[in-house]
Amino acid sequence: MKVGVCLKQVPATDTRIRINGAGTGIETGDVKFETNPYDEYAVEAATQLKEQKKATEVVIFTLGEAGAESRIRDALARGADRAVRLDDPAFAGSDSLGKARILAAALKAEDISLVLCGRQAVDTDSSSVPAMIAELLGFAQASWVDKLSVDGGNFSANRAAGSGAREVVTGALPAVVSCDKGLNTPRYASLPNIMAAKKKPIVVKNAAALGIDPASVGAGAALVVETRLTLPPGRPAGRILQGDAATVAAELVSLLRNEAKVI
Amino acid sequence: MSKNILVFCETEAGAPRKSALELLSKGRELAAALGASLSAMVIGAADATTLGSYGATTVYAVSGDASSTEGVVTAVQGAVSASGATVVLASASALARDAFPRLSARIGAGLVVECTDLRVDGGRVVARRPIYAGKALADVEVRSAIALYTTRPNSFPLSASGGAAAAVVAVSPAASAGTTVKLVEVLAPAGATVDLTEAERIVSGGRSLKSKEQFDAVVRPLAASARATPGASRAAVDAGYAGHGDQVGQTGKVVNPTLYIALGISGAIQHLAGMRTSRVIVAVNKDPEAPIFQHASYGIVADLFEVAPALQKEFQKALL
Numbered sequence: 087m088k089v090g091v092c093l094k095q096v097p098a099t100d101t102r103i104r105i106n107g108a109g110t111g112i113e114t115g116d117v118k119f120e121t122n123p124y125d126e127y128a129v130e131a132a133t134q135l136k137e138q139k140k141a142t143e144v145v146i147f148t149l150g151e152a153g154a155e156s157r158i159r160d161a162l163a164r165g166a167d168r169a170v171r172l173d174d175p176a177f178a179g180s181d182s183l184g185k186a187r188i189l190a191a192a193l194k195a196e197d198i199s200l201v202l203c204g205r206q207a208v209d210t211d212s213s214s215v216p217a218m219i220a221e222l223l224g225f226a227q228a229s230w231v232d233k234l235s236v237d238g239g240n241f242s243a244n245r246a247a248g249s250g251a252r253e254v255v256t257g258a259l260p261a262v263v264s265c266d267k268g269l270n271t272p273r274y275a276s277l278p279n280i281m282a283a284k285k286k287p288i289v290v291k292n293a294a295a296l297g298i299d300p301a302s303v304g305a306g307a308a309l310v311v312e313t314r315l316t317l318p319p320g321r322p323a324g325r326i327l328q329g330d331a332a333t334v335a336a337e338l339v340s341l342l343r344n345e346a347k348v349i
Numbered sequence: 350m351s352k353n354i355l356v357f358c359e360t361e362a363g364a365p366r367k368s369a370l371e372l373l374s375k376g377r378e379l380a381a382a383l384g385a386s387l388s389a390m391v392i393g394a395a396d397a398t399t400l401g402s403y404g405a406t407t408v409y410a411v412s413g414d415a416s417s418t419e420g421v422v423t424a425v426q427g428a429v430s431a432s433g434a435t436v437v438l439a440s441a442s443a444l445a446r447d448a449f450p451r452l453s454a455r456i457g458a459g460l461v462v463e464c465t466d467l468r469v470d471g472g473r474v475v476a477r478r479p480i481y482a483g484k485a486l487a488d489v490e491v492r493s494a495i496a497l498y499t500t501r502p503n504s505f506p507l508s509a510s511g512g513a514a515a516a517v518v519a520v521s522p523a524a525s526a527g528t529t530v531k532l533v534e535v536l537a538p539a540g541a542t543v544d545l546t547e548a549e550r551i552v553s554g555g556r557s558l559k560s561k562e563q564f565d566a567v568v569r570p571l572a573a574s575a576r577a578t579p580g581a582s583r584a585a586v587d588a589g590y591a592g593h594g595d596q597v598g599q600t601g602k603v604v605n606p607t608l609y610i611a612l613g614i615s616g617a618i619q620h621l622a623g624m625r626t627s628r629v630i631v632a633v634n635k636d637p638e639a640p641i642f643q644h645a646s647y648g649i650v651a652d653l654f655e656v657a658p659a660l661q662k663e664f665q666k667a668l669l
């Protein structure tokens with residue numbers, strides 16, 4: 087069984103977001119990029135399946151520019167075998183469905199039977215690409231999974247359910263699983279593995295290599311378009327309450343009831 | 350063709366969930382601005398009286414299996430084609446989060462997830478949604494003939510229309526030959542309270558609680574006294590004071606309550622990302638320089654172990 091991991095780089099979670107002058111995107115000049123935190127759970131889950139001899143090979147798939155290669159190398163150092171990076175000017179401006187089309191074509195070409203994704207990319211916060219890939223490939227899916235086991239051609243997963251519950255689902259491979267916090271604790275790469283990862287192959291593919299019609303992806307094909315970005319409105323200045331514990335507690339509850347009207 | 354807005358209404362024990370009624374309330378406003386009609390859909394039996402009283406003129410009662418992704422995708426697809434809807438609204442629940450992207454890819458309809466606002470501008474629907482964990486807001490438009498939106502719970506106020514019972518139309522979509530993922534077991538959440546993502550009140554504790562025992566002895570009873578759901582910072586979760594499902598923040602749950610009380614939480618950017626849209630934020634922290642105070646509506650600079658019990662007493666008195 088070949089396992090694919092969809093890995094994206096995102097602005098570090100402590101980045102202060104600044105909007106560009108045109109209001110169409112963010113300033114990325116001095117932004118530090120990291121691996122999407124949820125994709126780290128996917129890399130770790132794939133590596134564990136390989137250690138359990140359930141996966142024969144772990145392949146990283148990244149749709150992104152050359153700058154993403156340091157994040158790919160990091161995943162290779164943590165146990166993945168090789169990577170495919172998807173890059174073409176025609177891919178720019180793709181919406182979630184466009185991204186899913188590109189990733190699906192690449193996954194299909196490698197004959198992947200288990201696709202591991204993050205539950206969401208913490209820049210788009212869309213949580214859409216994994217289920218879209220599943221539909222495009224006709225694969226089963228399990229979303230926001232915090233426990234996973236694979237046995238022969240079947241899998242069992244604990245997925246998020248309504249009202250904070252979790253559900254155990256089972257299904258047959260091929261499948262797409264999106265990984266949530268709690269699935270595992272990602273390992274750090276050891277120095278020898280970091281050195282070894284430098285020799286692992288990263289293949290770059292464009293639309294032609296994937297057999298994708300460039301008109302079916304990118305900004306021109308996007309069904310969903312962000313027309314304007316703004317910063318969230320600031321909050322009005324708050325009030326510091328003074329006095330001993332009993333006094334501030336009584337004052338707070340009275341303010342919550344009479345001024346803020348939230349209780 | 351006349352325009353139609355379809356609201357996917359999740360039910361609990363046969364009754365529509367509050368999030369569904371919120372969406373019907375908003376849907377009515379959009380329908381008026383677009384000159385569209387408003388319908389609802391449910392999987393299973395329809396409570397036509399309640400759905401009608403929130404403005405749905407028709408409810409599509411779809412037979413299907415709401416416990417599987419494929420069942421939900423097929424059911425919504427069936428209702429969309431039966432109703433001719435061009436705008437489909439659903440609450441961003443676990444179920445919609447799982448099924449709607451798949452539906453989007455199946456029918457080629459653009460999807461905008463986790464919207465916090467929907468408005469009509471020049472005859473088009475414009476959605477607003479937080480991105481970068483709420484550090485920016487995006488205005489989003491859909492260019493396909495059918496547009497799908499999921500919205501964050503507690504984004505829209507409830508308002509009944511007092512309308513008559515909705516007309517019920519039964520829909521039985523052909524079972525799809527799709528993938529078979531089977532539900533084996535539902536694992537109930539640890540507490541019996543409302544989930545964080547839907548909670549109207551939250552009391553969260555941080556690293557400062559120092560142990561699971563103290564978290565259980567201080568945060569949980571205070572939350573209970575305020576009829577709130579307990580939450581936690583990542584530092585508290587990673588130290589084992591609370592479960593992964595309790596984490597609020599960029600890599601935890603994004604919450605949208607009317608009242609958020611943060612006990613001994615510094616207010617790191619990743620924590621703020623998960624709770625910054627809370628209507629009223631209360632911070633209790635002994636460090637007056639803690640960043641959380643810059644976002645707090647009310648701040649108390651004190652030892653949480655002294656303030657929490659006093660606050661618990663006051664909530665008990667006030668919420669008898």
Ligand SMILES: Cc1cc2nc3c(=O)[nH]c(=O)nc-3n(C[C@H](O)[C@H](O)[C@H](O)COP(=O)(O)OP(=O)(O)OC[C@H]3O[C@@H](n4cnc5c(N)ncnc54)[C@H](O)[C@@H]3O)c2cc1C
Pocket residue numbers: 099123554555556557581582583584585596597598599600601602612613614615616617618619620623633634635636639651652653654
């Ligand atoms: C990729 C990534 C993702 C992350 N995701 C999240 C996330 O989803 N959610 C999240 O919360 N964090 C997240 N973090 C972690 C975040 O950066 C902070 O480390 C974390 O929020 C700190 O938790 P805390 O406020 O409980 O602890 P601290 O920052 O240690 O703050 C403790 C606070 O308690 C106060 N205090 C101590 N004792 C008392 C007392 N007796 N009475 C009153 N006040 C007291 C202190 O003054 C201090 O302000 C993430 C980090 C990274 C790198």
Ligand SMILES: Nc1ncnc2c1ncn2[C@@H]1O[C@H](COP(=O)(O)O)[C@@H](O)[C@H]1O
Pocket residue numbers: 092093094122124125147148149150182185189202203204205206207208210211212213214215216
């Ligand atoms: N550009 C990309 N390259 C590789 N994987 C991606 C990309 N975008 C999204 N994904 C995968 O899809 C998941 C969810 O992304 P999103 O739907 O954008 O929230 C991510 O955690 C990744 O696993």
